[in-house]
Amino acid sequence: MLMLALRGIRLRWVTFVGSFIALVLGVGLIAATGLALAATFDAPERGPERFAAAPVVVRADALLRVDTPTGTRTAPLDRPGPVPPGLAAQLASLGRTVEDRSFPADIMDPQPGQDDDARVGHPWSVAAAAPYRLATGRAPAAPGDVVVTTGTGGPRLRTGDRVRVRTPAGSEARTVVGTVAGRGFEDAVFLTDDEAARISPDIDALVVHADATAVRDALGPDSGMDVLTGHDLRRADPDPDRDARALVSVNALLGTAAGITLFVSAAVVASTFSYAVAQRRREFGLLRTAGATPGQIRRTVLAESVLVGVAASAAGTLLGAEGAPILVSRMTEAGLAPSWFALGDPSWPLHTAFWAGASVATAAALVSCHRAGRTAPTEALREAAVDSRVMPVSRWAAAVLVLLVGLGLPALALAADPGDLLGRKSYVTRPMVLIVGCALIAPVLVRPVGRLLTWLPARLPGATGVLVRENTAAGVRGTTAVAAPVLITVALAASLTGTVATLEEARATEARTATTADFVVTPGQEGRPLAPAFLERVRNIDGAVVSASRSTAVTVLEENTALVSSEARAVDPARLAAVAKLPVTAGRLAGLDDDAIVVNEEWLTTRVGDRVTVWLGDGSERSLRIAAVLATGTGDNGVYVTPRNAGGADVDRIDVEVAPGGDRRAVAAALDTAAAGTGTRVATRAEWLAPAATGPDDHTRTGLRMILGIALLSTATALANTLVMATSGRRRDLAVLRLAGATVPQVLRLVVAEAVAAVGVGAVLGGVVAAVNLLVVRCALALLGVTSAAVVPWAMLGLVVAAAALLAAGSAVLPALSALRTRPVERAGSRE
Structure with missing residues (x-):
């Protein structure tokens, strides 16, 4: 055997x-x-990185701890508090203490239009905790001295350079008096301890040169401080x-x-x-x-x-x-x-x-x-080439079962939890079930789809169109074998890229609907607060309604078992209506005050007037009344609170609406003037919304290309092999065509047309699968309150189908040319 x-x-x-x-x-x-x-x-x-060489680090506990009937539950705090000012003196008897402060310290680029070098500032005394060691120059000794890291990007700075450094206290010219080698996790600027304390009074962490047990004993069990040593120092990074x-x-x-x-x-x-x-x-x-x-x-x-x-x-x-x-x-x-x-x-x-x-x-x-x-x-x-019994009972049963599963699961999800259909695991795996079902039932669909695609060519002059139609319908197995890999690739390409594009369009639609401000002001560097100097200037602009907001978080205990954190924005309720139009499903935004909260439909408690217990970004507990409920949408409709409940968060966005009768150009000019030198980005509504409409980020795009590349590679291999097999097995048929009077170019055109028709069948079936998947996504968005159209990636589909057609044509022509070298009489008389 x-x-x-x-x-x-x-x-x-x-x-x-x-x-x-x-x-x-x-x-x-x-x-x-x-x-x-x-x-x-x-x-x-x-x-550890920041404090790799530190013996002990003391900082405010960064975890929220809540006692429940099933034990203590923890969740990370959005904004842990500072170290108490007197703690350093209290622990000084145990050993030397060093106060750490971290704050934005951007090196401003002297060239107009160039991005600033985003850095973080620290007091010099804490540099040894990393450890940083001077490579050139000396330590900072005067208010205008700085030491900078090198070798991690940004402009190449040397000892003696004059730079302008922007901190929360303003921008000042400073002298680089020393450099240290960068350690890869940050670009730092070190100032004298007194300068760092002036710029950022709060103590972020305390390095203690003492035994950790002694430090814990000195602090006591209820100090609210976290004592880190060894590998736990990583948590302070x-x-x-x-x-x-x-x-x-x-x-x-x-x-x-x-x-x-x-x-x-x-x-x-x-x-x-x-x-x-x-x-x-x-x-x-x-x-x-x-x-x-x-x-x-x-x-x-x-x-x-x-x-x-x-x-x-x-x-x-x-x-x-x-x-x-x-x-x-x-x-x-x-x-x-x-x-x-x-x-x-x-x-x-x-x-x-x-x-x-x-x-x-x-x-x-x-x-x-x-x-x-x-x-x-x-x-x-x-002798006949007509395929019969291409769908046995077992295949029928498998096809029906798989299709029922592929259609039934999304239907159940739409009824129970539409948001679950928008997750990556769902929209990546869901098309596979439908693809399998469509591939199993493809022999039944090939004949009618093939006749539909070849209806017009069959009515054109000449016999080629008629032969293509009949051969496609007769050779169901061959057509199915060619169509299957095309079906897989088209369905995956359209489903994955179409779903991602549809979700991005839905988010962009939500942003366009929710934001009505004429201008949106954000920090130049992501994750930074807006400069205090800019805040003071912008509040005095004539003819502008200014709504400042803060990014924070709130945590709620669901069913007494799990702490669930939600992103939130702290806004001024009196000004919110002027710059935003949120998708309210119950209640009124005007009811938001210091004793209230606005939630979305994902929360367990969504009845207006009910009170919910939440923990703010700094860990403080509040009981707040639900003032309004927002639609879930794509997940970006978060929670709204007032600045009093922001947990100490800084302003990181300002929406500006031109007041009735105000001068838009004057407001824009005033904003640009206020933003000068502060590292702030002022954008019109259209400019701010533009990034949201450009599609997925680079990582998502690269990942999709990687996944689709795999499918394309396998499709190309299968397509080429199947057509080589199919065409090589038709040597006698091609010889009969030659004996019937067909020329070599006519035979080759027939072979190419049949291959392209089979690719078209696969593309149509793959398109049907993709259409069903995109329809499911569109229905899920509609149930979540988002009104945006499904995005069909026509350009990508065109490229995929065109590439498959070209490959199919080449794979069919080469063996056909080989077969046509033999004399038709010899080949027609043979029995293969």
């Missing part, structure tokens, strides 16, 4: 080469993504969770890519094996006539598939092991993974990829060999 299988592979290598290449690529990609995925699980713990978030993002991207790779590879290999078996029905009929049993036929087909699968999986595993470092390198260069991300040494992803590939080949063969075993001896006498 093994020797027979090996001979079969050698004689029919064209039949197996496409499956082999597709499986090699699939297994290689699974192995590469698996190795990178394993690196996210085994990534080394990141050590700026944004200590950024590496964990980055790994979660990498994990999600690689997991999605691996899942789609496995799905596409399985679908392509199954389709190719199925068509290969259908092409060999006369061969199997001859074997049955010669006395072969159905079991022997099945074992032969299975042995061939296993041999191909094992060889392809082994080659793909080697390819993946070599490609994984390249994948990780490209991901770090594109910003999809942190710069320190690197491969580990686990081998389980390679084993998993190998056995996944072998299993895919075996599973595809099991379905195909069952059909091969049912081949009757009379198949050897068949």
Whole structure:
């Protein structure tokens, strides 16, 4: 049996080469993504950065702690409080103490139109806690002295340079008296301790050179302070969770890519094996006539598939092991993974990829060999190319079941929780179920779709259109095999890119509807507060209604078991109505005051007038009355409170409306004048909304390109192999056409037209799947109160279909040219 299988592979290598290449690529990609995925699980713990050399750091507790019937629940605070001023003196008896302060300290670029160098300021005495060491110059000693980090981006600064540094206290010219090597996690500016205290009076953290136990004993159990030492010093770093978030993002991207790779590879290999078996029905009929049993036929087909699968999986595993470092390198260069991300040494992803590939080949063969075993001896006498019984009862049952699941799950989600359909896991995995269902029922749909697409060509002069129509309808298996990979690619491309674009358009629509201000003012650097000097100037602009707001957070205990935090904005209720039009579903925004809160429909308590207990950004507890409820939307409709309940947050956005009778140009000029030298960005409403309408961010776009590239690669392989098989198997048909008087160009045009028609069938079926998915997203948005249209990525679809058509035409023409070299009389008289 093994020797027979090996001979079969050698004689029919064209039949197996496409499956082999597709499986090699699939297994290689699974192995590469698996190795990178394993690196996210085994990534080394990141050590402390800001205070790596500090013995003990004391800071305000950054966790909210709430006692519940099931235990104490914790959640991170949006804005932990400062260290009490007298604490340093209290702990001085235990050892030397150093006060740390952090504040914006941007180096202003002297060239107009150039971005400033965003940096963070610290007192010099805390530099040793990192540790920073002087590379050149000396420590700052006078108010105008600064020491700067080098080697981490920004302008190249040297000792002796004069720079202008902008801090919350204003911008001043300063002298660089020393430099320290950057440590990669921040670009810093160090001032004298007195200057830092003047600019930022609050103490952010306290470095104590003493024993941690002694410090804890001195503070007591209810001090509200957090005593950090060892690895826990990491918690005092700026944004200590950024590496964990980055790994979660990498994990999600690689997991999605691996899942789609496995799905596409399985679908392509199954389709190719199925068509290969259908092409060999006369061969199997001859074997049955010669006395072969159905079991022997099945074992032969299975042995061939296993041999191909094992060889392809082994080659793909080697390819993946070599490609994984390249994948990780490209991901770090594109910003999809942190710069320190690197491969580990686990081998389980390679084993998993190998056995996944072998299993895919075996599973595809099991379905195909069952059909091969049912081949009757009379198949050897068949001359007609018309496919019959392409949909057995088992396939009908599987297709109906999968389609019911693919349509039923979204319907249930629309009824229960429409917002769940907008998550990445949902809109990435949902199309796969419908794709499988559509692929299973494709033999039934190919004939009517093919006739629809060829209706007009069949009515044009000449026989080509008629032949294309009839051959497409007669050769259902061949048309289905060509259409299947196109269906997969078109459905994935349109569903993924269309869903992301639709969600972005929905967010942009929400922003356009909610923001009615003429101007929106934000900090030049993300995450910074607006400069106090600008706030003072802008409040005095004539003819302008100014609404300042703060970004904060509130936390609520749901069902006495879980702390749930929500983003919030602290606004002046009297001015909010002038600059915003929020999607209120119940209550009135005018009811917002210091004793009230505006929530959205995602909250458990949404009845106007009810009171809810919340914890503000600084951890303080409040009982607030619900004044109004907003529609959920895409998730950006957050919570609104008053500045008194902002938890100490600073102003980070100002909406400006030109008052009735005011001069818009004068207001714009006054805003530009007030913003000069403060690092503030003043934008018109249209300018501020423009970024929201440009589509997904670069990371999302890069991830989508990576995932779709996998599908396109597998599609190209399957498409080329299937058409080579199909055209090579039609040598006798092409010879008969030549004997009937067709010229070589006419035969080639027919072959190309049939290939393009099959691609068109796949594109139509894929488009139907994509349309259903986009309709589900659109319905979910409508139920969430968002009125925006679905975005269809016509340009991408056009490129995908055009590329598939070109590839199909080339893959059909090359074997046809080879077949036409033989004299038609010799080929027509042969029995293949």
